Amino acid sequence: MHASLWQLFKWLKSVSPFFLPYIKADKVYILLMCAFLLVITVANTVMIWLLGSAVSILTATDYSQLNTTLLILAVVVLLNQSFQFAYFHTFNAVSLRYIGRVRTHLLSHVMTLSHPVTGLYERGDLIARLSNDIDRLITFVLDVPLNLLSHLLVLVFYIAMLFWIDWQLALIALLLAPLFYLLQHFLAPRKGRAANKFFNYNGDLLGFEAQTLGNLRGISSFNVEQEIQSRHAAAFDKARCWGLKMRKIDVLYNSVFALLIYLVGIIVVYSGLDGIQSGRLSVGVLVSFIVYLGYLSVPVRGIAQIPIQLQGDVGAAERVMAVMNSKPNVVDVASDELHVTQGEIVIRDLSFTYPNTDKPVFNRASETIRAGETVALVGASGSGKSTLAALIMRFYEPQHGSIEVDGVNIASVSLASLRRNVSVVWQEPFFVSDTIIGNLRLANPHASKAQIIAACKDSVAWEFIESFASGLETRIGAHGVNLSVGQYQRLSIAQAFLRDAPILILDEASSALDSESEQVLVSALQKLRANRTTLIIAHRYSSIRSADRVMYLTNDGVMLSGKHEQLYNYHEGYKRAVQWQTTVS
Ligand SMILES: Nc1ncnc2c1ncn2[C@@H]1O[C@H](COP(=O)(O)OP(=O)(O)OP(=O)(O)O)[C@@H](O)[C@H]1O
Numbered sequence: 001m002h003a004s005l006w007q008l009f010k011w012l013k014s015v016s017p018f019f020l021p022y023i024k025a026d027k028v029y030i031l032l033m034c035a036f037l038l039v040i041t042v043a044n045t046v047m048i049w050l051l052g053s054a055v056s057i058l059t060a061t062d063y064s065q066l067n068t069t070l071l072i073l074a075v076v077v078l079l080n081q082s083f084q085f086a087y088f089h090t091f092n093a094v095s096l097r098y099i100g101r102v103r104t105h106l107l108s109h110v111m112t113l114s115h116p117v118t119g120l121y122e123r124g125d126l127i128a129r130l131s132n133d134i135d136r137l138i139t140f141v142l143d144v145p146l147n148l149l150s151h152l153l154v155l156v157f158y159i160a161m162l163f164w165i166d167w168q169l170a171l172i173a174l175l176l177a178p179l180f181y182l183l184q185h186f187l188a189p190r191k192g193r194a195a196n197k198f199f200n201y202n203g204d205l206l207g208f209e210a211q212t213l214g215n216l217r218g219i220s221s222f223n224v225e226q227e228i229q230s231r232h233a234a235a236f237d238k239a240r241c242w243g244l245k246m247r248k249i250d251v252l253y254n255s256v257f258a259l260l261i262y263l264v265g266i267i268v269v270y271s272g273l274d275g276i277q278s279g280r281l282s283v284g285v286l287v288s289f290i291v292y293l294g295y296l297s298v299p300v301r302g303i304a305q306i307p308i309q310l311q312g313d314v315g316a317a318e319r320v321m322a323v324m325n326s327k328p329n330v331v332d333v334a335s336d337e338l339h340v341t342q343g344e345i346v347i348r349d350l351s352f353t354y355p356n357t358d359k360p361v362f363n364r365a366s367e368t369i370r371a372g373e374t375v376a377l378v379g380a381s382g383s384g385k386s387t388l389a390a391l392i393m394r395f396y397e398p399q400h401g402s403i404e405v406d407g408v409n410i411a412s413v414s415l416a417s418l419r420r421n422v423s424v425v426w427q428e429p430f431f432v433s434d435t436i437i438g439n440l441r442l443a444n445p446h447a448s449k450a451q452i453i454a455a456c457k458d459s460v461a462w463e464f465i466e467s468f469a470s471g472l473e474t475r476i477g478a479h480g481v482n483l484s485v486g487q488y489q490r491l492s493i494a495q496a497f498l499r500d501a502p503i504l505i506l507d508e509a510s511s512a513l514d515s516e517s518e519q520v521l522v523s524a525l526q527k528l529r530a531n532r533t534t535l536i537i538a539h540r541y542s543s544i545r546s547a548d549r550v551m552y553l554t555n556d557g558v559m560l561s562g563k564h565e566q567l568y569n570y571h572e573g574y575k576r577a578v579q580w581q582t583t584v585s
């Protein structure tokens, strides 16, 4: 066999273990579809034969059999169409269920990857993999195997009929089969190459579009609409060029195929004339023969197209697989639960460098945050404050050293139990397109309405929520109201109140609030901080005054800590930062 078919087979073998398990749940339906196909093929074979018989009756003089023949034909047609309906309906139902299963699984997997995956793939590219590419998996999981079965059944039944009707004529027709093979042998690899290029460039294009749409304000404020437009045109052009090439091969294939079919038909009619003249064949039987032969083009073309069709789909499967194969930075294997009783955090000899970068964010840093203590974490932008929060949440594994909570290394407990005990208000708040209350419930699904309202009041969010006509039921995000950065921050803090975890990390949680709201918040936080270990990350020194202690991150990845006055007197960097801050404000 030629290389491309063999390669295809190898690909299929490597991707099948990934994608076949999702179809297992529908095994019974697949068997049912196979049975439907058998009935449909038999019905079609009978239909063509009956059609020929009707023609024979019409060309003869005795019409007595015509009514019965047509009646049987009508019944078989009805049967055939009913089974076709059942087949396609089952097919659609099974494919949609399958797509749902894979999509859900892929999204869950991406969620376990969370941080690293955002560095590996553009968001638009991921969405393309999640939608288009997964849709295409159906082709080789369901479409191709069932089509192959249907084609094989048709081939066997129709070829048997051809030989049964007239074996010499059948031989002549089948001798022309290699022409079809040559056609596909020539075009399949070319289509595969074009398809691969097209999908890569199309992924780039989607990525570019997603970036543009996510950044409309930035684009307008830089006045770069023209530039973006021409970059988009260039990206589209690359995808278009290969998309056209791919389609050109399809069109060429179809045209040449039709040409070959007519050629075979002409040769058969010419050779069949001899049989009719000698009385070996009736006109009706020759009609049946030609119809069988004509319809044989369906499986021949279908089977020949399978490699062409699959080449694009295997590309899609590989793109889905690449995401499925991406390993999370952190493996959640421990089954032990973390039970926080005190809330002491010990950072022991911690070294961390982001994957694919060289500059260490932490370099043998050690520190203890005592149970119930409120520590302000300060340092220049980019010094690693948010990274420390991410390490405490175990989004990344440190290269050296460890973080312990109440004496337990966080790497030895389940991620879920760790994250249940730590509540973080991130610099970029986390909200989905839903109502305000829906978003608050994400933080704690069991919170009562009274608790939710109390949390909103404590986080100074109630005031603006109340001003909306639908109050807590107001939709935010897409198709909803737009909140300001400060309003989002207040909602994030309400989420933290609701999570009610023994360890609290606030990453620039109040940076966008006015001084008055901040003061209200500080007193509410004081309440929240009671009996909790709290880490406040802030640039504004006004918001860290109430902390028990200050932890200062230097740019060399080392941590220093002490009372504000101590650090101020003894550390030049810290002093400069504070002085700069206070003169500015
Ligand atoms: N996902 C990432 N991959 C690679 N490097 C990263 C990643 N996130 C952050 N960094 C780098 O790590 C360093 C620390 O970043 P981090 O976000 O922790 O700083 P930060 O102290 O929180 O700064 P800011 O005050 O601006 O929020 C920076 O140099 C940043 O460029």
Ligand SMILES: [Mg+2]
Pocket (backbone or CB within 6 Å): 385, 386, 387, 427, 507
């Ligand atoms: Mg940060």
